Amino acid sequence: xxxxxxxxxxxxxxxxxxLDFSLGMEGYEVVTALDGEQALEKVKTEKPDLxxxxxxxxxxxxxxxxxxxxxxxxxxxxxxxxxxxxxxNVDQKLGFDVGADDYIxxxxxxxxxxxxxNQLLGQTVTERPTRSA
Amino acid sequence: xxxxxxxxxxxxxxxxxxxEQVRHRRSLRHELKSLRTSYDAxxxxxxxxxxxxxxxxxxxxxxxxxxxxxAARIKKVLEIATSINSNLxxxxxxxxxxxxxxxxxxxxxxxxxxxxxxxxxxxxxxFAGLNRDAIRKLEQTRIPRSEFESWLKExxxxxxxYFISHERKFWGxxxxxxxxxxxxxxxxxxxxQEDVLFVPLYTKDGAxxxxxxxxxxxxRRLPSRETVETLEIxxxxxxVAIQNxxxxxxxxxxxxxxxxxxxxxxxxxxxxxxxxxTVSHELRTPLTAIRAYxxxxxxxxxxxxxxMQRQFLAVIDEQSLKLRRLIDSVLELSQLESGRFRMSRxxxxxxxxxxxxxxxxxxxxxxxxxxxxxxxxxxxxxVEADRGLLKRVFYNLGSNAIKFTHEGGTVTFRTTxxxxxxxxxxxxxxxxxxxxxxxxxxxKFYQIDSSLSREYPGVGLGLTVSKSIxxxxxxxxxxxxxxxxxxxFTVLLPVTAGDASVITHATWSPxxxxxxxxxxxxxxxxxxxxxxxxASLMLVDExxxxxxxxxxxxxxxxxxCGTRIKIxxxxxxxxxxxxxxxxxxxxxxxxxxxxxxxxxYETKSLLSVPVKIDGRVVGVININNKISCTPFTExxxxxxxxxxDRVAQAWRRVSDHERSSDRTEETAKAxxxxxxNARRSRLKLNSGSMAGRAVSLGRKLGLAEEDVEVLAYVAxxxxxxxxxxxxxxxxxxxxxxxxxxxxxxxxxxxxxEIVKPIEFQELVTExxxxxxxxxxxxxxxxxxxxxxxxxxxRIISVLDAYESMTIGRPxxxxxxxxxxxxxxxxxxxxxxxxxxxxxxxxxFESQENTKLVRAxxxx
Numbered sequence: 008x009x010x011x012x013x014x015x016x017x018x019x020x021x022x023x024x025x026l027d028f029s030l031g032m033e034g035y036e037v038v039t040a041l042d043g044e045q046a047l048e049k050v051k052t053e054k055p056d057l058x059x060x061x062x063x064x065x066x067x068x069x070x071x072x073x074x075x076x077x078x079x080x081x082x083x084x085x086x087x088x089x090x091x092x093x094x095x096n097v098d099q100k101l102g103f104d105v106g107a108d109d110y111i112x113x114x115x116x117x118x119x120x121x122x123x124x125n126q127l128l129g130q131t132v133t134e135r136p137t138r139s140a
Numbered sequence: 141x142x143x144x145x146x147x148x149x150x151x152x153x154x155x156x157x158x159x160e161q162v163r164h165r166r167s168l169r170h171e172l173k174s175l176r177t178s179y180d181a182x183x184x185x186x187x188x189x190x191x192x193x194x195x196x197x198x199x200x201x202x203x204x205x206x207x208x209x210x211a212a213r214i215k216k217v218l219e220i221a222t223s224i225n226s227n228l229x230x231x232x233x234x235x236x237x238x239x240x241x242x243x244x245x246x247x248x249x250x251x252x253x254x255x256x257x258x259x260x261x262x263x264x265x266x267f268a269g270l271n272r273d274a275i276r277k278l279e280q281t282r283i284p285r286s287e288f289e290s291w292l293k294e295x296x297x298x299x300x301x302y303f304i305s306h307e308r309k310f311w312g313x314x315x316x317x318x319x320x321x322x323x324x325x326x327x328x329x330x331x332x333q334e335d336v337l338f339v340p341l342y343t344k345d346g347a348x349x350x351x352x353x354x355x356x357x358x359x360r361r362l363p364s365r366e367t368v369e370t371l372e373i374x375x376x377x378x379x380v381a382i383q384n385x386x387x388x389x390x391x392x393x394x395x396x397x398x399x400x401x402x403x404x405x406x407x408x409x410x411x412x413x414x415x416x417x418t419v420s421h422e423l424r425t426p427l428t429a430i431r432a433y434x435x436x437x438x439x440x441x442x443x444x445x446x447x448m449q450r451q452f453l454a455v456i457d458e459q460s461l462k463l464r465r466l467i468d469s470v471l472e473l474s475q476l477e478s479g480r481f482r483m484s485r486x487x488x489x490x491x492x493x494x495x496x497x498x499x500x501x502x503x504x505x506x507x508x509x510x511x512x513x514x515x516x517x518x519x520x521x522x523v524e525a526d527r528g529l530l531k532r533v534f535y536n537l538g539s540n541a542i543k544f545t546h547e548g549g550t551v552t553f554r555t556t557x558x559x560x561x562x563x564x565x566x567x568x569x570x571x572x573x574x575x576x577x578x579x580x581x582x583x584k585f586y587q588i589d590s591s592l593s594r595e596y597p598g599v600g601l602g603l604t605v606s607k608s609i610x611x612x613x614x615x616x617x618x619x620x621x622x623x624x625x626x627x628x629f630t631v632l633l634p635v636t637a638g639d640a641s642v643i644t645h646a647t648w649s650p651x652x653x654x655x656x657x658x659x660x661x662x663x664x665x666x667x668x669x670x671x672x673x674x675a676s677l678m679l680v681d682e683x684x685x686x687x688x689x690x691x692x693x694x695x696x697x698x699x700x701c702g703t704r705i706k707i708x709x710x711x712x713x714x715x716x717x718x719x720x721x722x723x724x725x726x727x728x729x730x731x732x733x734x735x736x737x738x739x740x741y742e743t744k745s746l747l748s749v750p751v752k753i754d755g756r757v758v759g760v761i762n763i764n765n766k767i768s769c770t771p772f773t774e775x776x777x778x779x780x781x782x783x784x785d786r787v788a789q790a791w792r793r794v795s796d797h798e799r800s801s802d803r804t805e806e807t808a809k810a811x812x813x814x815x816x817n818a819r820r821s822r823l824k825l826n827s828g829s830m831a832g833r834a835v836s837l838g839r840k841l842g843l844a845e846e847d848v849e850v851l852a853y854v855a856x857x858x859x860x861x862x863x864x865x866x867x868x869x870x871x872x873x874x875x876x877x878x879x880x881x882x883x884x885x886x887x888x889x890x891x892x893e894i895v896k897p898i899e900f901q902e903l904v905t906e907x908x909x910x911x912x913x914x915x916x917x918x919x920x921x922x923x924x925x926x927x928x929x930x931x932x933x934r935i936i937s938v939l940d941a942y943e944s945m946t947i948g949r950p951x952x953x954x955x956x957x958x959x960x961x962x963x964x965x966x967x968x969x970x971x972x973x974x975x976x977x978x979x980x981x982x983x984f985e986s987q988e989n990t991k992l993v994r995a996x997x998x999x
Contacts, residue, residue, distance in 0.1 A: 019428075028436060093421070
């Protein structure tokens, strides 16, 4: 039984893989996209419960994608977590301005990302042995 | 496991970059602060002056009430006063003042001289009522301070001015030019033409900064006290104007400097911060992957899924390698850019190096089934360079080419030589680069469309590093491309350090108005025309009484930037001090300058000539290393002196009209045409000696040394106009048809037109125009006859004919020396001047035979 469907968007294939792995372990169903255009496609076809979105991507960047999701009545309820190496305050502000629900800077901890996702989706945190890296 | 060393490296590099950034900002802030202080001080000074000027205005208003006649004059003065404050160009203001003096005080002739602090002489700056010749003469005569002071005798003083009446016989004796003034009797109360009235321009502190001198009063009367006082009021205004203007000039200058510094600071700051943010972003990407996978591994440490663990470790391994490569590139780039880089040059074979690189690239090319071809014009092409660095360059270019080429495509390395330059081209049949991208590909971290970066991974620093390396060698890297057809990268490398292109050294100097571009062309032109591998252009730094190198070809950058020679010291210093050329045949044996030969000089002979503008030495041109490896001769000296005169002329023209980019462009065009002409004529076998022959022939015919120098120059440039003629016309076999002939017949006109911007002697143009005229009047373009043709042109005509006969033209085979001489003799009287042909025959009868044998051996 899936806890929900999550769309992971990043042009770095390794990041997509590791999120797929971590979220899969947590019991989520994961769909992926490698650029902004693909992401918008998948939002329509897959109707995810939450989106993890990278900012610096070819074709359409994360801000654009987020803006487009948040401006459409059909999709604006979907929580978006921006994930980016851009760590300055202005970048974060810009992220919230386009309607993002959270902003996490790279490098990030997959564990913490999972926790944020659980919170946003109103899930309780699954007890797992953790080891701090 | 993570190699922790890599992580530490990454963080250390990031911290280093940030520290450097902070330090840089701090020093910029300091620079800006000090500039701002001087700017404020200048503003303050100006306010003070404006106040002083206002007070003076009050005084005039008071005086205005005193007399009607005066009122009219003072009104004019006030008008001028306003214009002084609103008008910031000193020359314009002084012009208005002298005209006001003329109008208000009633003198037809007015002269204003201003003291030049640097020379201690009074220079004529503004005139009224004088014709152009008189003005020019006055401009040329400068009055030394001591002479001026000798006029300030108490007995001449009226108010604060000086009136020297002709009875005082101040000019009693004949002056230097033998002019004895006419001292007739004076009519009662009338002005005499030898009277002198001048008003010193005193500053508030009593210092003299110039003077007004007036003559030819409208009323022909001796000046009244009132007139003198009016003059003095106007003089005060001239003082304010001069001080105001120089203040404004300084203010403007510091504002420009401030603006430039701010721009530069901002630009640097932008560059640095964009670099820092890009680097940190690029560092974060692999770091993010590493951290995420490490965490996932740690959390699943008990898992039995060995495949998953192995897969994760592979990602960590790969990403840490990527991080390490990135850090290496960044560090390398910062070393290259900061100049803290050590390069070791050694001779090696480029062709062998490329073979080596191709082997290294094989795994990549094989994987994509790409054929890598190697072409070269010679089995072995040797350069003196840093082998390791160049290997990186070729590897970078090669791997890029493979990366961006589809499976089954071709990558070609092509090596050719071109004079002292080696050209390596890396060509592919890949996806190509769009035009608008081409300009940016050498930028840091730039990858054509970042979506490609997944398909074509790389850190995006390869081309930037390659460019730095090539430029460090004094070379150049160029990119050409067509989308979907392929790309071609061309590396141009000088064979040795000495063959590097012209390096300019920018420093503050009065001659900064001559642009870098023009300076570079000047040096290039000298090197090409003189057939010298090394040429340098030094300028005089008057403040420090030193010479420094403004630009050079064939010298290392350290030498160009670091050399300073005291005027009077060493060879260039001697030349600058004496204003004379200096020819040294063998530096080790020269009694005056004997010293061990510097390693940058392959030959022991050198030649230096002064560059003079208006009789003043402003620089020195030095040449070394004749391409033929023979010592320089008196012929070369004549030619170089002549070139130096043209350089001076070009500069004067450009700096006289500083803001005229047209003139700069014309001058640049002339220099470029001469460079091209020199290169073109070097392709011919025994040319280059034409200037030398012209010198010998001119001397034998008893021409003045000055004309011999002109002849040497004309021999080098008389055919520059040929460059504009369509090549196919010249290379058409068989005789020229009518149209082509008309084209060729125009070339003397074209040549004259091209060199005009740097010409100042009519004789040069005359000779160029007439060098295809014939004694019998059947030549072109004007059909001049016999003595109508300048002797210089008659000489060039013989030399030109001889050269074209012995070299051969597309429409005619080469002749032997004897046959050519025979031909010249047959045409004397009709085509050539008999006495020139005879002189030529006597001079070269024997010499030329041996020369031809040597040339034949070479061929």
